[in-house]
Amino acid sequence: xxxxxxxxxxxxxxxxxxxxxxxxxxxxxxxxxxxxxxxxxxxxxxxxxxxxxxxxxxxxxxxxxxxxxxxxxxxxxxxxxxxxxxxxxxxxxxxxxxxxxxxxxxxxxxxxxxxxxxxxxxxxxxxxxxxxxxxxxxxxxxxxxxxxxxxxxxxxxxxxxxxxxxxxxxxxxxxxx
Amino acid sequence: xxxxxxxxxxxxxxxxxxxxxxxxxxxxxxxxxxxxxxxxxxxxxxxxxxxxxxxxxxxxxxxxxxxxxxxxxxxxxxxxxxxxxxxxxxxxxxxxxxxxxxxxxxxxxxxxxx
Numbered sequence: 001x002x003x004x005x006x007x008x009x010x011x012x013x014x015x016x017x018x019x020x021x022x023x024x025x026x027x028x029x030x031x032x033x034x035x036x037x038x039x040x041x042x043x044x045x046x047x048x049x050x051x052x053x054x055x056x057x058x059x060x061x062x063x064x065x066x067x068x069x070x071x072x073x074x075x076x077x078x079x080x081x082x083x084x085x086x087x088x089x090x091x092x093x094x095x096x097x098x099x100x101x102x103x104x105x106x107x108x109x110x111x112x113x114x115x116x117x118x119x120x121x122x123x124x125x126x127x128x129x130x131x132x133x134x135x136x137x138x139x140x141x142x143x144x145x146x147x148x149x150x151x152x153x154x155x156x157x158x159x160x161x162x163x164x165x166x167x168x169x170x171x172x173x174x175x176x177x
Numbered sequence: 178x179x180x181x182x183x184x185x186x187x188x189x190x191x192x193x194x195x196x197x198x199x200x201x202x203x204x205x206x207x208x209x210x211x212x213x214x215x216x217x218x219x220x221x222x223x224x225x226x227x228x229x230x231x232x233x234x235x236x237x238x239x240x241x242x243x244x245x246x247x248x249x250x251x252x253x254x255x256x257x258x259x260x261x262x263x264x265x266x267x268x269x270x271x272x273x274x275x276x277x278x279x280x281x282x283x284x285x286x287x288x289x290x291x
Binding site (some may be wrong): 016019020023024027028031032034035036039041044045048049052053056057115117118119134137138140168169172 | 179181182184185186188189190192193194195196197200201202203204205207208211213217
């Protein structure tokens, strides 16, 4: 991603114009990433706002030579993970691939029956397994990138991907029976 | 992975929300309203040290509160027995928390009474 690194230095110094420019440059990336985990526009906007507020709260930690987009991705994914864990505990309709009954009242384009099953199977997955799987399959990140984003080892990523696929296959297999 | 799941992931790649035209202003308003907590003000490197100091402080305070303080100037059971064999001057010397009160007591103890 091309951007002027000077913007970060200015934003660190408290320049509001530079801060606003950073939001404009990186908001599409943050929105895309959060869209992978949340289906409602309101949730995505609220979480994206949280990500940028956190970003400005910690921007002084960014070193001049650091991969800023990668750092911001980490902040965004961690924010999604925290929210998914909270929503999983609360079991509310805000969850990623939300319960079908909640979306029944909303007019939505028709989707193949299999997609609904896949959504429900993903919904049942622990965020610890779901996040690496979505980053791999939907965001098309490499194992190395996922490891860096989640601050875990590559082996750990592979283990989580293996478990996620196994659980998905088991739950989709059960559906077919 | 089965093909329906692969197709589902392909569909998911197309589902992306774009930021609205006023999103940047909304973020800037939220940033200016965000009030930093005391914890935010402390530099990140200092936080573990601060946390450890607070834990130690609370630990010491709770020990102080929980453990009863020994009353000052009281004579324990051992001294009650031993004290019977002491002279008045020796008792004052050993039991008086402020120490021997005058020069005469010191001379008494040394057996140099005039």
